[in-house]
Amino acid sequence: MRKSVIQRAARLAIDYVVGDVCVLCQLPITPHQWRDPLTLNGHMCPYCRTVVALNPNSCQHCALPLPNGQRICGRCITAPLVDMALAPVLHQHCGAYLVHQLKFSRGEREALALASFLLTAVHQHYPDTNALPDLLIPVPIAPWTQLRRGYNPSDWLADTLHKQLNVTVANDLLTRRGGPSQRTLTRQQRLRLAKNTFALKRKVAPRALDFQHVAIIDDVLTTGATVAVLARTLRRAGAVRVDVWCATRA
Ligand SMILES: [Zn+2]
Ligand SMILES: [Zn+2]
DSSP states (O other): OHHHHHHHHHHHHHHHHHOOBOTTTOOBOOGGGTSOTTTSOSSOOHHHHHHSOBOOSBOTTTOOBOOTTOOSOHHHHHSOSSSEEEOOEESSHHHHHHHHHHHHSOOHHHHHHHHHHHHHHHHHHSSSGGGSOSEEEEOOOOHHHHHHHSSOHHHHHHHHHHHHHOOEEOOSSEEEOOOSOSTTOOHHHHHHHHTTSEEEOTTSOTTTTTTOEEEEEEEEESSSHHHHHHHHHHHHTTOSEEEEEEEEEO
């Protein structure tokens, strides 16, 4: 905690002295380059913006990168993960670095940088504001992880998206059962572990999401096991359409 306070103070001091700096190359950027995260770069200089590996042609249901011209992956033909999946950045090099900073170094600027890619993707895939989801649902983290880390990275992404899109964030609906870190597990192991991972909070009505269109918000989409289980929980609570917006795709 102390280290993070020192890091934030150091960044504020750098901001004060040299202005904003790029989250990737650390060079100063002028205010007009990042003031509007919707059209520009959210704490990222124009050059670094071009070197981030993107995921422009991906499965519409699980965001798996696909060859040009293909719209749905083999698995989603029979069992689509969700109704629509966006993951605009590949989880490698710069994209993986940004997510790592967001998750483990209180990367508020990195959250904004990643959200700016998501915003671009949202504007490309939703024709107008009427087509946007009714609710954004950040993937909850286990209570112990939340306590240790002090924040949920998905909340930060959702907050930025909420400010730009004016879609409500619902981060008080679900609980997540604690368990071992999933980072080293296979898809099968994750699926076995994840079955009862999420539940509606006791105070929430069983059909609280009746007829709602919701979007799950997360930092990285890896095997899809977490999203699959969460989507099932949301549909049981009445959601009629579940999308997923993840910053990066592993
Ligand atoms: Zn840069
Ligand atoms: Zn797919």
